[in-house]
Amino acid sequence: MSTMTESTQSPKTGAESRADVVALQRTWWERNGRTTSIWAARIALIVALVAVWQLAAGRLFDASFTSRPTDIWARLVDWNADGTLWMHSWITLQEVVYGYALGSAGGALLGFVLASVPTFYKVLDPFIMALYAIPKVALAPLFIVWFGIEMDMKILLAAVTVFFLVFLNTAAGVREVDRGLIDAVRLMGGGRRDIALKVVLPASMTGMLTGLKVAIPYALIGAVIGELVASNRGLGYLISNSAATFDTAGVFATLVVLSVIAAILNFLVGLLDHRVSRWKPAEART
CATH class of the missing domain: 1.10.3720.10 (MetI-like)
Known part of the structure; x- marks a missing residue:
């Protein structure tokens, strides 16, 4: 009985510890994906607004005012x-x-x-x-x-x-x-x-x-x-x-x-x- 108790409480081997560490590791996208997506959306919005502004000036409204x-x-x-x-x-x-x-x-x-x-x-x-x-x-x-x-x-x-x-x-x-x-x-x-x-x-x-x-x-x-x-x-x-x-x-x-x-x-x-x-x-x- 004592042997079984000792075996259940024995520390994990090095391989098992490394497996737990690997399981907890996150990919770059999991760590930074949300921030990257937000910044990509911001840049895309700015580019879109500038493009619309450039194309519309002189066509849809007077460029001398805008x-x-x-x-x-x-x-x-x-x-x-x-x-x-x-x-x-x-x-x-x-x-x-x-x-x-x-x-x-x-x-x-x-x-x-x-x-x-x-x-x-x-x-x-x-x-x-x-x-x-x-x-x-x-x-x-x-x-x-x-x-x-x-x-x-x-x-x-x-x-x-x-x-x-x-x-x-x-x-x-x-x-x-x-x-x-x-x-x-x-x-x-x-x-x-x-x-x-x-x-x-x-x-x-x-x-x-x-x-x-x-x-x-x-x-x-x-x-x-x-x-x-x-x-x-x-x-x-x-x-x-x-x-x-x-x-x-x-x-x-x-x-x-x-x-x-x-x-x-x-x-x-x-x-x-x-x-x-x-x-x-x-x-x-x-």
């Missing part, structure tokens, strides 16, 4: 050759990055601090929402009076635009923290510092990261609005100048560049989100 993908590409090549693209893109990129960083830092910090004091947050809530409701384009003339037409004005306009989005999402994340977790930390002898750093801060990261993602295009909007209102540099100026000369290819070319900048910034925030959210289940991070 331009053509080939004309837009030619404009980008010309601007790249003479340095126009890089000079104006660098100006706008600085305004967007500095404004985004300033607005995000202020929004996340104040959102975390104020929402951690519920009574104080309720007192300020109607005033914050009133300021949030002000169209940011209406602030541009006032910012010109206060800060002039240099880069500082565009940075601050982008920062104000980003601030409220990050603030409100961070505050929402703080206010939605599970009270059971807070009570558990208190029962284990934790103080306010432990609750803030070990419970509230990690739990509020989801809201803050949502605000950071949503705020990316708004940082671009703030900077470009400032350039449209008063500037002789930047991508907003390129849009304004191209529209004034009825150069629709130039307008669309600038919009393409702005879309690329937004995509790159969104990708970087996505990397941050993935790194910070490693503690979540895989389903919650998809």
Whole structure:
């Protein structure tokens, strides 16, 4: 009887272990097939839209109003050759990055601090929402009076635009923290510092990261609005100048560049989100 027990509990042989490992291995398509299919569908959609646009321009609608993908590409090549693209893109990129960083830092910090004091947050809530409701384009003339037409004005306009989005999402994340977790930390002898750093801060990261993602295009909007209102540099100026000369290819070319900048910034925030959210289940991070 003991012999039978020992034989049933004996470790697997090397061949059996290797067989189990092989059985658990997945093919490349099983691991990456879904992502590959999604990207293939995206590329196919873009190619189809560009092809329809190219064929329809001049046939179904006036190309002077919509331009053509080939004309837009030619404009980008010309601007790249003479340095126009890089000079104006660098100006706008600085305004967007500095404004985004300033607005995000202020929004996340104040959102975390104020929402951690519920009574104080309720007192300020109607005033914050009133300021949030002000169209940011209406602030541009006032910012010109206060800060002039240099880069500082565009940075601050982008920062104000980003601030409220990050603030409100961070505050929402703080206010939605599970009270059971807070009570558990208190029962284990934790103080306010432990609750803030070990419970509230990690739990509020989801809201803050949502605000950071949503705020990316708004940082671009703030900077470009400032350039449209008063500037002789930047991508907003390129849009304004191209529209004034009825150069629709130039307008669309600038919009393409702005879309690329937004995509790159969104990708970087996505990397941050993935790194910070490693503690979540895989389903919650998809």
